[in-house]
Amino acid sequence: MSDAPKTELALIEQEEKAAPLRPEVFTFGDAESVLDRRDLSAYFEVWHNGRWYEPPMPMGRLAQVFNVSPYHRSAVALRVNLLVSQMVASRWLGADDFERFALDFVQMGNGYLENVPNFSGRIAAAKYSPAVHTRAGVASDTYWFVNGALGQEHQFAPGRVFHLMQPDVAQEIYGLPEWLSALQSALLSENATLFRRRYYINGNHAGFILYINDPLADQSMVDDITDKIRKSKGAGNFKNMLIYSPGGKKDGVQIIPIGNITAHDEFTAVKSISRDDMLAAHRMPPPLIGIIPQNSGGFGKVSEALDTFYLTEIIPIIRRMLRMNDWFGVPILSYRDWTCADGRLIQQDGTIVPAGGTGGARRP
Numbered sequence: 001m002s003d004a005p006k007t008e009l010a011l012i013e014q015e016e017k018a019a020p021l022r023p024e025v026f027t028f029g030d031a032e033s034v035l036d037r038r039d040l041s042a043y044f045e046v047w048h049n050g051r052w053y054e055p056p057m058p059m060g061r062l063a064q065v066f067n068v069s070p071y072h073r074s075a076v077a078l079r080v081n082l083l084v085s086q087m088v089a090s091r092w093l094g095a096d097d098f099e100r101f102a103l104d105f106v107q108m109g110n111g112y113l114e115n116v117p118n119f120s121g122r123i124a125a126a127k128y129s130p131a132v133h134t135r136a137g138v139a140s141d142t143y144w145f146v147n148g149a150l151g152q153e154h155q156f157a158p159g160r161v162f163h164l165m166q167p168d169v170a171q172e173i174y175g176l177p178e179w180l181s182a183l184q185s186a187l188l189s190e191n192a193t194l195f196r197r198r199y200y201i202n203g204n205h206a207g208f209i210l211y212i213n214d215p216l217a218d219q220s221m222v223d224d225i226t227d228k229i230r231k232s233k234g235a236g237n238f239k240n241m242l243i244y245s246p247g248g249k250k251d252g253v254q255i256i257p258i259g260n261i262t263a264h265d266e267f268t269a270v271k272s273i274s275r276d277d278m279l280a281a282h283r284m285p286p287p288l289i290g291i292i293p294q295n296s297g298g299f300g301k302v303s304e305a306l307d308t309f310y311l312t313e314i315i316p317i318i319r320r321m322l323r324m325n326d327w328f329g330v331p332i333l334s335y336r337d338w339t340c341a342d343g344r345l346i347q348q349d350g351t352i353v354p355a356g357g358t359g360g361a362r363r364p
Contacts, residue, residue: 046171051155052135052144055110055174059132062108062177068186071275072179074289075282079106082314083321086348092332097128104131105321109166109177112143114156115328126324126332129161136163136173162327164320182281189274196267212253285309303341310338315350322348 046053067073083102089095097113105111108131118124135144143161145154165175212222279286285305286293293299318335325331335348343355 046173048138050138052137052146053173054135056168056171057176057180059108059110063132065183065186066107069189069274069278071189071278071284071289071291072182072186072282075179075278075284076103076106078284078288079314079317082310083317086314086318086335086338088334088336090332090334092123092328092330093126097126098333100128100130102321104128105164105166105317107177108132109168109175109180110134111164111321113162113324115160115162117160123328123330123332126162126328129156134161162324164323179278179281182278185274185277185281189271189278192267192270192274213251283313301341307338307340307342307346311346311350311352314338315346315348318348319350 046056048054065072066076080099080102084095084099087095087098089098093113101111101113110131112129112131112134113126114129115123116125116127129143129145133145133147135146137143137155139158141159143156143163145152145156147153166178168174168176212225275291278284279291285299285308287299287302287305288309299305322333324333337348337353338346340346345353345355347353
């Protein structure tokens with residue numbers, strides 16, 4: 001009776017050994033659509049709760065990606081700095097409120113200014129309202145300040161908030177930033193950098209399998225090797241380790257890497273391609289944000305690139321922002337003329353004045 005279980009176990013082991021191995025093929029990494037049905041349905045209508053409309057994209061997420069990449073941050077900062085450098089403060093709109101308004105408009109695609117009246121009902125000041133917390137009301141010409149984390153909700157008086165947006169083709173309630181098409185590239189660049197950091201923080205990098213089949217190796221030796229490997233990870237890594245096994249075989253200890261360590265996931269290529277995508281979305285000349293040329297010819301004169309960028313990119317933003325003068329009914333915003341490297345002047349409406357006089361002024 002006692003030998004029966006052993007006999008059955010032996011038969012099962014023989015059957016498992018006799019069973020032929022079957023090859024297995026599988027696939028991974030199926031293609032995914034850029035715009036799946038869930039994202040497409042978000043554009044059918046802008047959801048509201050009866051008091052205000054929710055933005056088509058979470059404003060908090062757009063604020064978080066402000067620092068997602070040095071190229072994106074620099075491109076946004078350059079636009080804001082050029083606007084601030086030429087802005088002329090007035091008694092109604094201060095430089096600090098304007099700078100915050102300009103940053104929101106470039107980064108978030110929406111900028112808000114509140115018309116604070118005086119005792120007579122006329123404008124006393126134009127105050128900045130953060131785009132991350134400002135919502136367009138369902139009622140006509142109303143806006144709300146919403147801070148969900150603190151539970152704060154405040155409705156502005158009707159007709160008191162100026163809203164400047166970068167137009168979206170799917171809805172007219174909120175704007176979306178022009179650089180949004182490069183968001184995936186910016187996130188890819190961030191992921192590549194985070195992977196690279198983990199690669200160096202981890203003492204084993206991509207990882208490996210330490211295979212020991214030396215018959216002279218006992219449990220004590222294996223435990224010592226395991227302890228040494230654990231101590232070599234993290235801070236103070238790249239330590240050397242000696243394994244001494246007298247009479248051991250040539251392949252008694254093997255290191256089998258996991259994946260292709262030498263490829264490093266093509267880190268440089270990923271960073272370069274994602275950088276080019278972000279520069280294209282921002283329409284940013286590379287020398288203006290400190291990118292080093294990879295060829296001997298360089299990028300040309302930085303001053304000429306800056307003048308062209310101001311004319312083609314900053315002037316359109318200036319002309320959009322000047323709409324607030326009509327909305328507020330007073331000239332609360334104006335800009336200084338831009339002096340080009342060749343002496344020409346670019347006025348705030350885009351008129352180009354030749355060097356040395358006003359004759360022959362032209363619009364671009």
